[in-house]
Amino acid sequence: MLNLTGKSVAVLGAGRSGRAAARLAEHCGATVTIYDSREAPGAVRATSESGLEVKVDLVVVSPGIETGGDFVQSFLKGSGALWGEIELAWRCYPGRTIAITGTNGKTTTTELIRDLVEATGRSCVACGNYGVPLSEVVLYQSVPEVIALEISSFQLETIVDFKPDAVVWLNFSADHMDRYRSLQDYLEAKLRIFENVATETPVVVRKGSPVPSKGAVTTFSSDEEADWTLRGDDILKEGDVFLSMGGTRLRGLHNAENLMAACAVVEGVTADLARRTLANYCPPEHRCELVAIIDGVEYLNDSKATNLHALESALRSQTRPTLLIAGGKEKGLDYEPLLPLLEERARAAFTFGEIGSVLADLFSRVLPARAVETLDEAVALAAAEATSGETVLFSPGTSSFDQFGGYEERGKAFKAAVPRLTKTL
Numbered sequence: 048m049l050n051l052t053g054k055s056v057a058v059l060g061a062g063r064s065g066r067a068a069a070r071l072a073e074h075c076g077a078t079v080t081i082y083d084s085r086e087a088p089g090a091v092r093a094t095s096e097s098g099l100e101v102k103v104d105l106v107v108v109s110p111g112i113e114t115g116g117d118f119v120q121s122f123l124k125g126s127g128a129l130w131g132e133i134e135l136a137w138r139c140y141p142g143r144t145i146a147i148t149g150t151n152g153k154t155t156t157t158e159l160i161r162d163l164v165e166a167t168g169r170s171c172v173a174c175g176n177y178g179v180p181l182s183e184v185v186l187y188q189s190v191p192e193v194i195a196l197e198i199s200s201f202q203l204e205t206i207v208d209f210k211p212d213a214v215v216w217l218n219f220s221a222d223h224m225d226r227y228r229s230l231q232d233y234l235e236a237k238l239r240i241f242e243n244v245a246t247e248t249p250v251v252v253r254k255g256s257p258v259p260s261k262g263a264v265t266t267f268s269s270d271e272e273a274d275w276t277l278r279g280d281d282i283l284k285e286g287d288v289f290l291s292m293g294g295t296r297l298r299g300l301h302n303a304e305n306l307m308a309a310c311a312v313v314e315g316v317t318a319d320l321a322r323r324t325l326a327n328y329c330p331p332e333h334r335c336e337l338v339a340i341i342d343g344v345e346y347l348n349d350s351k352a353t354n355l356h357a358l359e360s361a362l363r364s365q366t367r368p369t370l371l372i373a374g375g376k377e378k379g380l381d382y383e384p385l386l387p388l389l390e391e392r393a394r395a396a397f398t399f400g401e402i403g404s405v406l407a408d409l410f411s412r413v414l415p416a417r418a419v420e421t422l423d424e425a426v427a428l429a430a431a432e433a434t435s436g437e438t439v440l441f442s443p444g445t446s447s448f449d450q451f452g453g454y455e456e457r458g459k460a461f462k463a464a465v466p467r468l469t470k471t472l
Contacts, residue, residue, distance in 0.1 A: 049138045052076030057101055057122055061087035062108025067182035068107045068132040071139060074186060098122040107135050110176070110201035113226060126373040129153070133198060136181035138208070143193045145312055146239050147218025151199045151357045152305045153177065154331050155297075158194040159309035166324040167315040169193050176202060187279060200236035201226070214262065215308050216252040220356035237350030251312045253304065254386040266288060267307035269300040269364075275307035282307055289318045295325045298347065301363025303402050312411035335361055335442075339465055343435025346465050349442040350458030355380050358444030362392045367435045369393045370427045374400040374418075375457070382406060385444075386413050393440075395432060397425040401449035422450070422457070426464040 054077045061083040069079045081090040082098070093101075098121030106122045108114060113153045114129070123129055137144065145164075147157050154177045164171035170191040174184045177197040184194060195341045196211070219234060227233040228273045234257065241261050244250065249260030254273040267275035274285060281288045282303060289310065292303055310321050330336055333350040340346075349361045358373065362385075371393045390398070390413035398406040398418045407418035419425050441461045443454075449459040 049075045049135075049342060050138045051105070054104040056080075056105045056107060057082055057126070058102045058107045058109075059083070059119060059122060061085075061090035061114050062109055062111065064180040064182065065107075065109040067180040067186075068109070068135055071136060071182040071185060072105075072107065075139065075293075077139045082122070084425055094118070095121040099124055102126055105130060107132060108205055110199060112207075114204050117229075125315045130207060130211070131202055132180060132182055133175065133196075135204050136185050140181065140190070140194065143213075144196055144211040145193065145213045145215065146196045146198050146211035146240055147215040147217070147308075148198050148200075148203070148237055150213075150354075151360055152217045152301055153199075155302065155334055156215060156305045156309050157195045157197040159305060159325070159328065160215075160313055162324055162328055163197065163309055163313040163316050163321065164193045166320050167313065169386045171195055195449070198240065200233060203239040204236050206219070206239055206242065206396045210245070211240070211248070213249040213312050214240055214244060214251065214256050215312050216240070216250070216256055217304070217308060218356075218360075219257060220254055220354075220359075225279060247469070249312060251308050253308075262457045265311045267311060269303045269307075271312045275311050277303045279362060284310070284318075290322050290325065294322055295328060296337060297328070297330055297335075298337055299344075299361065300366075301313055301360040301364045302330070302335060303364075306385070308404075310430055335364070337460075338406060338462050341430075341466060343437075344430070344433040345438045347438060347440045347442075347459050348461050349440065350447070350454045350461060352442040352444055353454055354442055355382065355385065359385060359388060361440060361442040362388055365392050365438055365440060369437050370437060371396045371443045372422070372429055372431050372441045372461075374398040374403040374406055374425070374437065375443045375445040375447050376400065377402045377405070378445050380445065382409055383443070386410070389413055392439075395429075397428050399425045400443075402445060421443075422460055423464045426461065427466075430466050 054336040056072045056077040056079045058081045072079045082093040083090040095117035102125045103304040104127040157173045161171045161173040171193040172191040173195045175196040176199040251265045254266040254268040276407045280292045288434040336348040338348050352358045396410045396416040403418040407416040410416035416448045447457040
């Protein structure tokens with residue numbers, strides 16, 4: 048365990064990860080004060096001006112707080128090191144770390160890795176950007192042998208010595224442009240996951256990804272030859288069938304890639320073990336979740352698709368004729384590059400919300416598209432139009448805050464709007 052005896056620590060952010068980091072720092076012997084820019088129980092309210100008066104040995108920042116902003120920078124003047132919650136907790140964790148990053152698919156892959164590790168007989172917890180903060184896991188009475196650590200660009204901004212025992216890089220596309228000045232800045236934050244990778248570190252990456260040639264690399268891809276690839280419904284490992292997508296509850300090419308990445312990174316996973324484990328895996332809610340099959344029509348809930356790349360991934364992954372439901376908040380995104388894929392993979396679109404009319408006008412260049420006010424209306428129209436063998440795909444492609452409190456609320460609304468089910472999954 049890290050020794051912080053006699054050290055003073057300022058934890059910035061009174062959310063769950065900040066409070067967990069504070070408990071861990073105290074456990075390591077430090078004197079800790081939590082600061083937040085808002086009123087919060089047990090925290091000192093602070094501004095960028097008041098931070099100038101704080102001099103500490105270590106500043107630990109929560110991932111939701113921009114490290115380059117005035118608030119964080121004011122605490123650094125005259126203070127010691129700046130770490131994120133991940134850096135602090137990882138220095139206290141004695142087990143094996145599998146780190147997973149990417150723009151989309153992190154949570155599903157993290158869960159798959161956890162289940163596969165446990166199937167090999169080792170204890171594992173999914174944590175980090177998903178589930179519980181790593182600082183909480185480190186303080187468990189029984190610390191897991193392995194952690195499946197979902198890690199975001201925000202968390203990677205503040206690593207120093209963080210060195211995972213294995214790395215998974217899923218994909219990369221534009222996101223979080225409200226935090227980063229450019230796409231290159233976002234990419235550079237993500238690439239920090241490779242900063243301390245050793246020559247022998249297992250690294251699993253999607254073929255063609257813009258990553259450095261570091262570690263012992265294994266590639267995967269659903270659309271080109273790689274160490275792990277897809278042929279029809281079968282996932283192949285070095286040319287041999289490893290498992291079938293049909294034997295799982297996962298759907299789509301992007302989930303095939305999530306499966307490949309998880310199987311590739313977990314030591315000791317055989318084809319038989321993977322088949323038995325993954326047959327029982329239920330994908331996370333709101334991520335291309337198979338909600339129901341009604342009269343031969345599949346209804347997929349992909350409410351987590353809050354950006355254009357997630358919508359593209361969901362569309363690209365469909366192998367059946369697709370009726371798309373999209374829309375929500377106007378975020379100023381350019382959807383025109385989506386048109387060729389939309390023309391190829393969908394036969395109709397139903398749009399709703401603040402951006403509904405704009406999307407319908409654009410989409411109508413390549414296929415029948417109709418705008419409505421609400422998600423309920425869009426679901427009803429899609430259900431009336433769909434026929435056996437088709438898929439109704441709810442993949443909004445933007446955030447939900449025009450009509451809903453978050454993608455979870457939006458996804459539950461879609462599931463509630465699906466007509467009375469004749470076969471519920």
